Amino acid sequence: MKKLLLILVxxxxxxxxxxFGTASSSLIMSVxxxxxxxxxxxxxxxxxxxxxxxxxxxxxxxxxCTSRNTLRKV
Amino acid sequence: xxxxxxxxxxxxxxxxxxxxxxxxxxKYGQYSxxxxxxxxxxxxxxxxxxxxxxxxxxxxxxxxxxxxxxxMFDKGKSVFSAINMMDSDSNDALEKSLAKGTYYINTIxxxxxxxxxxxxQNLIIYYDKPLYEWVVENKKKIINNxxxxxxxxIVENTNGVKTKVTAWFTNDLNLNYxxxxxxxxxxxxxxxxxxxxxxxxxSLKFNNQKLDIPNKGKLxxxxxxxxxxxxxxxx
Numbered sequence: 001m002k003k004l005l006l007i008l009v010x011x012x013x014x015x016x017x018x019x020f021g022t023a024s025s026s027l028i029m030s031v032x033x034x035x036x037x038x039x040x041x042x043x044x045x046x047x048x049x050x051x052x053x054x055x056x057x058x059x060x061x062x063x064x065c066t067s068r069n070t071l072r073k074v
Numbered sequence: 075x076x077x078x079x080x081x082x083x084x085x086x087x088x089x090x091x092x093x094x095x096x097x098x099x100x101k102y103g104q105y106s107x108x109x110x111x112x113x114x115x116x117x118x119x120x121x122x123x124x125x126x127x128x129x130x131x132x133x134x135x136x137x138x139x140x141x142x143x144x145x146m147f148d149k150g151k152s153v154f155s156a157i158n159m160m161d162s163d164s165n166d167a168l169e170k171s172l173a174k175g176t177y178y179i180n181t182i183x184x185x186x187x188x189x190x191x192x193x194x195q196n197l198i199i200y201y202d203k204p205l206y207e208w209v210v211e212n213k214k215k216i217i218n219n220x221x222x223x224x225x226x227x228i229v230e231n232t233n234g235v236k237t238k239v240t241a242w243f244t245n246d247l248n249l250n251y252x253x254x255x256x257x258x259x260x261x262x263x264x265x266x267x268x269x270x271x272x273x274x275x276x277s278l279k280f281n282n283q284k285l286d287i288p289n290k291g292k293l294x295x296x297x298x299x300x301x302x303x304x305x306x307x308x309x
Contacts (some may be wrong), residue, residue, distance in 0.1 A: 031120055041307075047111045047192050047236035048229075048269060051303045052174070052192050060170075061124050 033065035094110050095248065098280040100145040100262075102154075104172065106270045112236075122182045129270065135167040141276055142172060145251055148283045150182040152251045173273075177255050178288050185253050189288040192299070193306045196291035199299045201255070205229065206239070208259055217264045218275065220244040225259055229268075232300055240267040247278070 040061040044054035109129045113122045136142075145154045155176040159165040175190020186201040206227040213224040222242040230236045241252065243261035252263030253273040266273040294302070 029157065036121060036124070036218060039118065040124060043111050043113075043116075043121070043125055045231065045233050048231055048235040050139065051232050055176075055307065056170075057128065060128075068120070 031065050031069060033062050033069065036065050037062040095280055096150075097148040097283045098146075098253065098278065099283065100147070100275060101141040101277045102143040102145060102273050103139055103276045104142050104271055104273050105136045105139075106171065107272060108270050110270050124125045131167055132171040132270070136271075139276075142168075143253060143273070145253065146283045146285055147251050148285050149247065150180065151285055152179045152181070153177070153285050154179070173254050174308065176288070178285075179251070179255065179257055181250055181257050184258070187288045187293075188255065189291055193302070198288045198291045198293045199296055200293060201296050203296075204258070205255065208241070210259070213282055215242065217242055217244075220264050220275075221248050221263050223261070228300070232303060237269060241265070 001045035037058045041054045044057050045051060049057075106129070106135045111125050111129075116122050125165075141157060143151055143154060143156055147153075153176060154173075156169070156172040159169055169229055175188055175192075178189065179185070184204060187203070188199045188201070190197065190201070194274060206229050208227050211224045211226065216220055222244050225241045225243060227239050227241075228236050229239050239256070241256060241259060242251075242265040243259045243263050243265045245261040247262050247286075249262040249301040250259060252259065253266050254268070256263060256266055256268075262275070264275045275291070
């Protein structure tokens with residue numbers, strides 16, 4: 001019984017240390033910034049904002065997205 | 075002799091007072107209270123979070139009840155622009171939330187010049203046609219001791235999307251100006267509701283004003299500007 005408990009605890013620890021879980025979530029959270037910029041622009045423009053306002057918001061979203069992706073790679 | 079002197083001085087003073095009533099500065103504030111983007115059909119949760127976060131940042135940046143815009147007026151002409159803020163991180167969010175550029179309006183000739191940085195270029199966009207038609211309604215309310223009446227208009231962006239703009243104007247003052255590019259009502263706009271924002275009058279001071287004229291940028295008609303947008307935005 002003690003051996004089984006030890007195997008289970010060490011197993012969970014080994015899985016966690018392998019980085020498998022982190023790599024998986026990194027893939028899920030990766031964002032295509034070009035598509036995001038396009039979608040942010042469309043969201044504002046289709047809500048009635050001027051093209052200029054929509055463009056400024058989309059550029060800000062793109063910059064935020066690229067810096068987020070860069071941080072994830074570091 | 076004394077009578078003549080008193081008469082001339084009184085006459086000159088009254089001319090000065092009348093002149094001052096046609097000239098002065100209005101201060102406007104702004105707050106953001108309505109998220110107007112429909113996210114119900116969006117499946118991208120990251121996109122939704124960006125849009126909601128942007129709105130929340132704007133709402134917080136505009137939460138303080140302070141003077142944000144000057145509207146200087148003189149004999150039927152007005153200049154509306156954001157008040158310069160000191161450079162700091164907190165003011166960066168505020169500046170991004172404010173109406174962009176400077177609006178030069180001639181209420182007599184019904185012309186608008188909008189000067190600012192558009193798509194990385196200093197431009198003066200010239201509108202010589204009315205952008206909207208007001209519908210004055212019978213609804214009335216008192217705002218800051220001014221008797222106000224409701225008026226609405228439908229504005230359309232270059233994508234053909236129509237949105238309703240509501241103005242509360244007053245006849246208590248002999249002025250017919252308003253924030254941004256809104257004017258043409260039979261009174262002064264005290265409160266203006268446009269998309270996610272409300273612009274509201276904070277103070278009024280009559281004094282002599284010498285208005286600037288738009289001079290920082292290339293003059294383009296709105297039709298030319300529309301063509302530039304179509305050329306500039308390619309996804």
